[in-house]
Amino acid sequence: MQAQSSLEFTFTKNQILIKNDKLQKGRILVFKGEISEDKLNSSTPILGKTLKTDNGILFIPVVPFGWSQKYTLVYNHIIEYFKLTIPDSYESLSVTEIYPSAPILPSNLLKLYIRFSRPINTTFVYDHIRFINVVGDTLPRTILPLENPLISDDRTLLTLWIEPGRQKRGLGPNKQLGPVFNKETYRLIVTKDIKDNNGVSMQEDFIHSFSIGNTDRIKPTIDDWKIDIPEINSISKLLIECSESIDYGSIQDNIHIIDNSMQEIKGTWQLLEEETILSFQPREPWKKGNYQILCNPEIEDLAGNNLSRLFDKEIKNSSNEESINQKYSLRFTIN
């Protein structure tokens, strides 16, 4: 095979177009890397489709071409090399939010959420996340490694379980290694080698410091929640002051407001002030009447205790305290 002449072609992340080719035949082969002619036969071509269009011949790879990755294009005995460069305007991946956001967290903390600015590559994601103590040592076995990490649909919100086997009393890991955190200060590090969906890394490590306080073995109780009632005919926010930080994930879709005719009030919920305040912004102005805030018993505090049970309840006094006099709704009136 001889590189007879050059090809007129354009490429983007999603396709290669060989323009106005008179022959309109032959298969486009694309290889990862710069492959010399003598190595082509022993190389594996990239999966993709070749299509004929009015503008020329298209090659569409099954997954988009990567930035900064060299490729070899072979068509009608002509070999070309190409590489996509990262645009100057490219906004690199960063961490935008961490839940819980409070500076002091319970020692039996169960979940942590990391919000990224762009969709992330979840492959080997746990390799990029670690906790470091004051002297700079990385803590072992802190995060439950899941084969399929819990990532939101848009792949920007990652849920981490702090090793439940260590956080829950009586289990093997807890007995052998103890709980994950002591009453100290720690740093959560997301290392800069974590990549986004285009294979581009963060520019610098993300560091989030927090301290560990007391263990939380008390169920959250909605009777302790204080409601700041909004004004009639306004779309001002209804604020619920919880007595502690609420788990970000468990509140989603688990709290609703209904009116007297059992119709749900449409609006948007938000967690404010270190997730201690629940804020509800209605779509329509508040009307005079009686309302109920319905809470799913699965709403949790930061230690996995929910409205109906403790995360690691002691078996002997279990059933009595559950299910009796449990109340999962709050009432308020707008006059």
Added chain:
Amino acid sequence: MKTLITFIISLILSFFVNNAQANSILKANFKTGNPGITSIHKMTFGPEGILFIGDSNAAQIVAVDLSEHPKLDNSKVKLDQLDKLIADMMGTTIDQIQITDMVVNPENDNIYLSINHSSGVPILLRVEDNVLKQVPLDNVSYSKTTLLNPVTEEAQDRRGRKLRKWAVADIKYMEGKVLLSGLSNQEFASTFRSIDFPFIEKQNYSSLEIYHAAHGKYETHAPIKAFIPTNINGNPHVVAGYTCTPLVVFPMNEIKPGEHNKGRTVAELGSGNSPIDMIEIENEGSRYLLIANSNRPLMKMDFKDLEAYEGSLTTPVSKKGAAVGVDYVNLPFVNVQQLDKLGDSFLMVQRESNGNLALKTGNSWWVK
């Protein structure tokens, strides 16, 4: 004349084949098109070449008809540097891909690998003559069902992003039911679901609360990492493996939705470990349970020992790293990342001690 006879015979044969297809009750509501698979996390084969795909991103189970793939002899399959090979096929690097599962269709010994790429594109590959080929999923005969509770509206935050997730940990098929274990990002609970198949529009599924034995004072309802439906002493059971690594049996007949179902812990397979895959192999009248692990070798347990074990472990193992309960043997395969049955033997994706990631068969001698 010969041609005419051949034609008539092939016509008769094709009638039977088509008739068998048309009469398939399981595929009666299948339609052809793009099922909209957004991720492939776990897979399992049901009867008639139906592949069940657990798609955590779209919170759905998709049943795809793959019965048209021809019967293959994969008994000598061996693919080295599997991760590099797949990365090259996708024009990407190893750190951008994840081999999420590997399954074998027991009816024709076809091997399938599912891959998720960092761009979010899921890929299904099939092995033919020791070569990987893509199985397009944009025009297939399929049926699907959602995993989301249809009663509640999907939670969205202020920018319209969906927040509720349910990640499939394992999926298996047994007698008209798709069984699933998984974990949500809301509650650390053992979610075990049973979905009737064929799927119907108004899907009823049972969400089962199953617990493994109390470790001393504290009860746990951790999620099941890997399981198989099977028969123990003639009765249908689920054998479930949890992180760190209790093996628990649940009688299927006793698992009722909405009830607190407590299993019997029959073995503790050692701490610092998590089960990855479980299979059952039957050979010459003996049945074996094979368990692939994150930090322990491939384990083989004889069903005779499992069936004979009547105890229930309730206290944590005191000797560090030790195993107790039903006896098992460690097979000489470490870092087995994927495992399935292939004929009378087993197939693995294994990270070998020299670093090579290999797709290869185990010798059936080990399970005889």
